[in-house]
Amino acid sequence: NVTVDGTTKPETSEYFVVEAKKGQRLSVEVEGVRANSVRGVLGIDPYVGIMNMKRFLLASADDTPLLKQDCFVSCVIPEDGKYIVEVRDSAYQGNARFRAHIGTFPRPTVAYPAGGQAGTEVEFTMIGDPKGDYRFKTKLPAQPKDRFGYQLPGHRDPRGVFVEILKTPDSGQFSYFTINPGFARGGHYHNTMNEKILVVKGTAVIRLRHLLTGELVEIPTSGDRPEVVDTIPGWAHEVNNIGSDELVVMLWANEIYDPAHPDTIPSKV
Structure with missing residues (x-):
């Protein structure tokens, strides 16, 4: 698993080559709009695609219901070999930062239930992962610990x-x-x-x-x-x-x- 912090250029795409085994999950999540609010810089409206070396598209995403303009995509690798991840601005405007997370990590599209009572253990069903739905349990924090602010340079x-x-x-x-x-x-x-x-x-x-x-x-x-x-x-x-x-x-x-x-x-x- 790796995170790439990069910058797009107008009318171009950024390409990353990864090696994967048959049956592995390959997931890519791109922070474009979110990079703006987190880092105080302009972010892109991203598109992401996964292709084989013959340039056949295996999976792609532009907008997603969860992240809106930001996107993520996952697929199960059909055979051993190298694969291409394409990241670009959906309108080819460029001149902006992005952060791409690439790896074998699970990336479901939704969790059910959406929450639970503070301080209790809850079993969640993770839905939409290409390798199938799965469940896991976790204890929710008793007190909120979220930060409601961030530092600016x-x-x-x-x-x-x-x-x-x-x-x-x-x-x-x-x-x-x-x-x-x-x-x-x-x-x-x-x-x-x-x-x-x-x-x-x-x-x-x-x-x-x-x-x-x-x-x-x-x-x-x-x-x-x-x-x-x-x-x-x-x-x-x-x-x-x-x-x-x-x-x-x-x-x-x-x-x-x-x-x-x-x-x-x-x-x-």
């Missing part, structure tokens, strides 16, 4: 911290940043990206300069008077902390920040 420098909160498949990216007194953030423009800036704490001046005409616009704003300021392509912009306290700013962008192809070009305001 912060990018710190003398100006403050920048934190990416959520990257969505089609609705942009949510972040927040802080600016220490006397500092500014920005000093750049974008070719295609639009942003919405909201100061939630502190006092700031947001400056925007037109790249062609040099027109300068200054917008004072503060957390006491919530106001969204839009930035659009063609305007360099920066956020200046003009107060004596830390500035806290929410940021939405209509595009995902891609470190490999950043749409952020330095430019003085």
Whole structure:
């Protein structure tokens, strides 16, 4: 059993070759959309297929009832030999991470019953595995121990911290940043990206300069008077902390920040 953490490219598939014996189970589960929520990065809408070396398809999956856009597939190997696992974005868009679990592990489609009384031993019937349904017993925890939160990485420098909160498949990216007194953030423009800036704490001046005409616009704003300021392509912009306290700013962008192809070009305001 192995887990592969990879990245898809547009209009391509990722292929993995595995050796298996006749009668073995081969299972593949792909985290694409879930990789987004877990890792804070954009995930794919995955497709997975299992083929023999003659490229005949043995099993495939796109969406699944349990995992929705994420998918899993299992099959029983018909003969000894090598087999190909294909992982790709279902729309061939790519440019996103995925995590593929490949092995002989059982992968039923549903468990019955769906739960039980806390602290008791319950026998579950696992349904939908290609080698047949099976049962097992387990004791449910008496107290909930799930984590309801997760840590996010912060990018710190003398100006403050920048934190990416959520990257969505089609609705942009949510972040927040802080600016220490006397500092500014920005000093750049974008070719295609639009942003919405909201100061939630502190006092700031947001400056925007037109790249062609040099027109300068200054917008004072503060957390006491919530106001969204839009930035659009063609305007360099920066956020200046003009107060004596830390500035806290929410940021939405209509595009995902891609470190490999950043749409952020330095430019003085």
